Amino acid sequence: MLPQEQLTDDLSLPFMRTMMSLYFTNEVTPYAGQDEAKTLPPMEALVLGMMCLTQTYNSQHVNNLLYRKYRMFSSRECGIFAEVGILGLVARGYLRPASKKAEQAICERNERVWGLGNVPFVVTAKGARRIGYLVANLRGGLYKDVVKELQAESRAAAKGWRADVRA
Structure with missing residues (x-):
């Protein structure tokens, strides 16, 4: 990652790095990024990226991050x-x-109220591979290590939730 003073000079650089690592992992052609955008639309990319970058694998915590x-x-x-x-x-x-x-x-949630409540989620191998380039780029790690870390982090967070529910 670049030093802090370089980031404030040109804010387009982190934006470009983020978008490139999300939507342009293959050869650049006139149609580059279309398949990536179909497999991970912008709203889902924001949610998955936020979950993985902040290690927030709980729907209520995602909601709180967005709001608070x-x-x-x-x-x-x-x-x-x-x-x-x-x-x-x-x-x-x-x-x-x-x-x-x-x-x-999830199945028993009140469909008249938006939000999933306090529900934990685990990042699948497919999800970790899809968001791995973005997270590796922003964290400064290797892609294959980040993929494993994301899955391990989400599993550890889920175990903590199970302990809270039983208590």
Whole structure:
């Protein structure tokens, strides 16, 4: 990563590095990035990237980050963004509920209220490989090490959630 003073001079550099590592992993052609954008649309990319970069693998914590830390949207919009983004990632096979109880919590959620509640998720191997270039680029690690780390971090976070539920 570049020294801090270089980042503030040109803010387009971190943006370009981020986008390149997300959407241009193959040869550059007139259609480059279309397949990547279909497999990981921008909303899902933001949610998965935020989860992996902040080690936040819980739907309620994602919602709280959006609302309290980043102050991006209203409370309701944060719930919508987190729920739609996470469920999109689950549908694509990039995340999965951390346990049977987590799966049950998703199925039993109140559909009249946006947000998934307090549900942990685990990054799948497919999800770790898909977001791995971005995380490796921003963390400054090797891709293959980051893929393993992301899966291990999410599993460890899920174990902590299970302990909280039983107590």
